[in-house]
Amino acid sequence: MKADYDVIVVGAGPGGSFAAKKAAKAGASVLLIDRRKELGAPVRCGEGLGSHWLDELGLKVSPKAISAxxxxxxxxxxxxxxxxxxxxxxxxxxxxDRKVFDKDLAIDAGRAGAEVIAKTEVYEVIKKDGKVCGVKANCAGDKFEANCKVLIAADGGESTIARMAGIDSTATxxxxxxxxxxxxxxxxxxxxxxxxxxxxxxxxxxxxxxxxxxxxxxxxxxxxxxxxxxxxxxxxxxxxxxxxxxxxxxxxxxxxxxxVGEPLKELVADGLMIVGTAAHQVDPIHGGGMALAMEAGGIAGEVAAKCAAEEKTDKKSLYEYESIWRKKVGPKLMRRLRLRKVLEKLDDNDFNAIFENLTDKDLDELIKGDYKPVVQKVLFKRPQLLKVLSALL
Amino acid sequence: MFIIEELKGVSLIKIDRHRCIYCGACVGVCPKLALILKETFVEYDEKKCINCGMCAKACPMKAIDFKK
The missing domain is CATH 3.30.9.10 (D-Amino Acid Oxidase, subunit A, domain 2)
Structure with missing residues (x-):
């Protein structure tokens, strides 16, 4: 282990490992840290992944990682x-099988040149003049400090790292x-x-x-x-x-x-990027987070490596990650958030009535983000939902 | 607020380690970082705890007891 890295990633889930791999491939020196003794376990997930993501993320999934x-x-x-x-x-x-899938991603990161250390818990984020610049960690009982130009917090739902760094990412x-x-x-x-x-x-x-x-x-x-x-x-x-x-x-x-609400208002700070569930980057309809985390992690890793190489890792420079991510994912996510807010207001009777008239084709349109035809159809049968559903028109 | 100050340091939170699946849900909602997920258990710092009970509400396994 070294004392200085370009990029330290905390959390070797899909988002963190992806970020570590991309940063290492872009030439950065990378340390990938995870609290667990075995990456991938314990699983906390429904484990569903749409196959279109494989192309979009340039991801290969080994047959062993596929359950069904x-x-x-x-x-x-x-x-x-x-x-x-x-x-x-x-x-x-x-x-x-997330146990296999996650470990494969960490293996990929290691092969790309990242140093990977398991059973290592970060207990403090080091800041200097308000800028994140390293971590204090405990590796299987041995304490150490490591400095970095960019810290990527990808520590999942606990989101402890961002909060140690002073960003309020507490889940409500x-x-x-x-x-x-x-x-x-x-x-x-x-x-x-x-x-x-x-x-x-x-x-x-x-x-x-x-x-x-x-x-x-x-x-x-x-x-x-x-x-x-x-x-x-x-x-x-x-x-x-x-x-x-x-x-x-x-x-x-x-x-x-x-x-299942909005992603964090800010995904970057001086010397810090937040990725995946730690940044609340989760689909508000189905609650899936893996693919979004990998997408964000990939962007974060590349931007982190670039900024580290240019020695410009203040908030403004790191914002490139946030800006690319918001442009790419923001509109779709916000549309789905709007749908969620409406679904939350419906009761079981509303749902039963909607389902009565819903066809397979309608569902297809809904998922693609075209709400209008379905909403019009539902309103025709159940006009009392006008106020609630109008948010989707 | 007065009541919360009064109770500071008096823990109303009890984590049942036998039920806990160390998923970290309680850690994510704790506004004071009084809960930290270790590998197979949640470490609880009652000095930081404000007894808000959020962790008990969040726990999907119902492993946290919060008595007012």
Whole structure:
């Protein structure tokens, strides 16, 4: 280990490892730090990844990291009377094995030239004249200090690093969902992601079944932070009330927080970049964060390497990452956030009525971000939703 | 605010390590960084804690007890 690096990345999840790899490939000296003894574990995720991301991110996924191939999604109405499917080339994807996938990404970063150290916890962010310039860490019992030109905080939902650096990235109960998930065997699955909408089963969230094979699935629920009770109570109830899970056995318990509001107002500070779930870069509709984290991490890594080489790592210079990211992802994310805000206002009766008239084609349009035709159709049948739905027109 | 000041240092938070799956949800919502995720447990600093109870509300496993 050295005393000085161009870039230090904290957190070897998809965002952090991607950032480390890109920065190393761009010629920077990089240190990638993770608290855990084994990168990838424990998993805190539904593990779904759309296959279009592979091209967009230039990502290769090893066959070992793929648990199941998915052809699309099926959404169920709260009364379970209607199901709407979406299956097309764009909805194809994988349910991956994050333990393998994450480790592969860290291996990629190591191969690209980054130094990787596991079981290392950062306990202090070093600042000089207000600028982030290194970390104090504990590597399996040995304390050390390392300096850097750019620190990339990619430490997930805890977002401890950004807060140690003085950025308030605390998750609020209002803008966060809390999820729990059982990986279960003896659950019959198709090659479809199943989503169950219901205010009673998952207030301000949803229940999911992500197949990991013919008879294995991640079964989970996420609920809004201000709702009654805790997520595990909702999941246990859903499983108990559903005959399908009678013989199911749990082989893993996963959980975590899911920021579903806006991304942080500022993603950079002097000497600091924040990436992925730590920056609340999460899809507000389905709560997925992997792909967005890798996309942001890739941009951050490249900009960090460039700024370090030019010895210009103040906030203004690092803002290039934020600016590229916002331009690329911002409009789509904001549109989806608007949809979420509307969905939050609907009750189960509204959902049942909407599902009654919703076709597979409508869903396709909704997902593509074209809300107008669906909203018009719904309003025709349920004009009382005008006020709520007008936000989407 | 007065009540919170009064209670400073008196912990109302109890983490059940047997239930905890160390997912870090409580850490993410703690406004005072009183909770830090170690590898397989959450370290709790009651001196920093303001007893807001946010962690107990957030915990998806219901592993944190918060009694007023």
């Amino acid at each position: 191939e998915i052809s699309g999604s099926v959404l169920y109405s709260p009364n379970m009377k209607r199901e709407v499917k979406i299956q097309n080339p764009e909805t194809r994807g994988y349910v991956i 109960l209002y803008d966060t969902d809390f999820g729990i998930e059982y990986e279960m065997v003896n659950v019959d699955c198709q090659d479809l992601i199943e989503i169950y909408f219901s205010k009673s089963a998952a207030p301000r969230g949803y229940v999911w079944v992500f197949p990991k094979g013919k008879d294995v699935a991640n079964v989970g629920v996420g609920i809004g932070g201000l709702e009654q009770g805790n997520a595990v109570e909702y999941l246990d109830r859903f499983i108990k009330n559903n005959k399908r899970f009678e013989g199911a056995q749990t082989v893993a318990i996963k959980g975590g927080l899911i920021p």
